[in-house]
Amino acid sequence: MVPLWFYLVVSAALFAIGAYGALARRNAIAIVMSVELMLNAANINLVAFWRYLNPFEINGQIFAAFVFIVAAAEAAVGLALIISIYRSRQTVIVEDVNMLKW
Amino acid sequence: MEITWQTIAFAAFAVMTLGGGLMVVISRNLWHSALFLMLSLFGTSGLFVLLVAPFLAAVQVLVYIGAIAILVLFAIMLTRRMMGLEETQNTQWPAAAAVALVLFLILFVTVSPLVDEQWFKDIFGGDEKDSLGQRISRLNADLPVDTDERDENGELKVKPNDQLNFVTVEAIGEALVTRDGFVLPFELASILLTAALIGAIVVAREDEA
Numbered sequence: 001m002v003p004l005w006f007y008l009v010v011s012a013a014l015f016a017i018g019a020y021g022a023l024a025r026r027n028a029i030a031i032v033m034s035v036e037l038m039l040n041a042a043n044i045n046l047v048a049f050w051r052y053l054n055p056f057e058i059n060g061q062i063f064a065a066f067v068f069i070v071a072a073a074e075a076a077v078g079l080a081l082i083i084s085i086y087r088s089r090q091t092v093i094v095e096d097v098n099m100l101k102w
Numbered sequence: 103m104e105i106t107w108q109t110i111a112f113a114a115f116a117v118m119t120l121g122g123g124l125m126v127v128i129s130r131n132l133w134h135s136a137l138f139l140m141l142s143l144f145g146t147s148g149l150f151v152l153l154v155a156p157f158l159a160a161v162q163v164l165v166y167i168g169a170i171a172i173l174v175l176f177a178i179m180l181t182r183r184m185m186g187l188e189e190t191q192n193t194q195w196p197a198a199a200a201v202a203l204v205l206f207l208i209l210f211v212t213v214s215p216l217v218d219e220q221w222f223k224d225i226f227g228g229d230e231k232d233s234l235g236q237r238i239s240r241l242n243a244d245l246p247v248d249t250d251e252r253d254e255n256g257e258l259k260v261k262p263n264d265q266l267n268f269v270t271v272e273a274i275g276e277a278l279v280t281r282d283g284f285v286l287p288f289e290l291a292s293i294l295l296t297a298a299l300i301g302a303i304v305v306a307r308e309d310e311a
Contacts (some may be wrong), residue, residue, distance in 0.1 A: 002112045005213050007149065010116045012209035014123050014142075016202040021127030023198035024191045029177050030132060033139050036170065037123050040146050043158075044119075051153040058269055058277045062284050064158055065274070068165050069291045073298030075170045079177040080302035086181045087308070095192065 007048035015041035028085070028092045032078045039071045112152055118145030130190050132178050140171045157271045 014037055021034030043064050050060020086092050122142030129135045147162035277283035 001106075002109055002152070005215060006112065006116075007153070008213040009210060010119060010149070012206055012213065013120055015209070016206035017120065017123040017127055019205055020198050020202035023201060024195035025127065026190060026192045027132055029174060029181065030127070030135055030190070032177075033126055033135060033174060036139065036166075036174075037126060037142065040119075040143065040166075044146060044149055047150055047153050047155050047158060051155070055154070055269070058273055058283075061155055061158055061269055061274060062277060062287075064155070065161065066287060066291055068158075068161055069295055072165060072170060073295050075173055076302040077298050077305070079173055080306035082177060083180055083306045090183075092181045 004048060004052040007044060011041045011044040011048070014038075014044065026093050026095060028082045028094050028097075029079070031094065032075060032082070035078075036071060036075065039067060039074075043067050108152060111148070115145045115148035115152065118142070119149065120145075132190075133175075136171060136174050136178055139174065140167050143167050143171060155269075157269075157274055 018034045018037030018041060021037065022031050025031050025034060046060055046064045046067065050057070050064075054060060082092055085097055089097060091097065119142050122138045122140075122145060125138035126135045126142060129138060143162060143166040147159040147166075150156075150159035150162060278288045279285055
């Protein structure tokens with residue numbers, strides 16, 4: 001069986017990739033995608049720890065399912081905001097959306 | 103560690119997840135990014151299958167690939183003028199790469215048993231006998247649910263079916279609607295999702311008049 005830390009390393013790498021994307025991309029949709037990657041990394045961690053530490057309890061899987069729900073809500077609201085910004089400013093580049101900056 | 107079909111499948115799905123994820127953040131074409139996101143999500147669902155969470159694997163495909171990734175594709179199409187950007191990374195990308203690399207190294211040192219305990223102690227001190235990674239690595243396969251041991255008749259002690267059934271979809275469904283289980287978080291999550299979707303409609307719809 002694959003040892004637990006393999007999963008943790010994959011999850012850490014996926015999280016780091018997502019963090020890089022969220023920090024470095026200019027397009028807001030790409031940032032949303034990077035955040036999805038980070039949520040996925042967290043989910044891999046949750047399920048892996050559930051599987052190796054406490055596989056007969058159900059809470060690990062339930063927790064991962066709640067992460068799905070939050071991810072869906074986040075994607076829906078985030079993309080709605082992006083479309084709304086695009087409609088009023090004709091851009092989805094985050095640096096160009098600086099009305100709240102002083 | 104011997105190479106089994108499980109190890110090979112893990113490697114394949116891990117490469118799929120990480121390669122897809124990497125292409126999401128470095129691809130210049132946003133449309134390709136979204137397609138690679140689907141690949142990465144599919145790899146994650148494969149990892150869930152290996153972790154014996156078939157319900158989550160199915161939900162991953164249905165909700166993530168079927169709904170969220172498609173939603174992203176629609177958002178890209180609605181903002182299509184933005185796809186042909188020359189500069190896809192902002193000017194601070196070297197700093198972002200450094201942050202991501204340092205984050206990964208910290209997490210790797212923490213979870214991996216490859217880091218020698220003496221080396222770890224020399225830098226960080228502490229009187230723990232082992233590093234955290236070594237303690238994590240001992241959590242391996244001594245679970246009753248995953249053993250290749252056979253009894254005297256040569257039969258597997260734990261049948262493959264037993265492994266697959268230790269948390270059933272039925273049990274998950276029951277836990278979500280019983281008072282001893284997770285009915286309150288479940289209802290809260292429903293309210294969150296409803297509010298988010300209504301909010302999304304309100305934010306994204308065109309102003310009439």
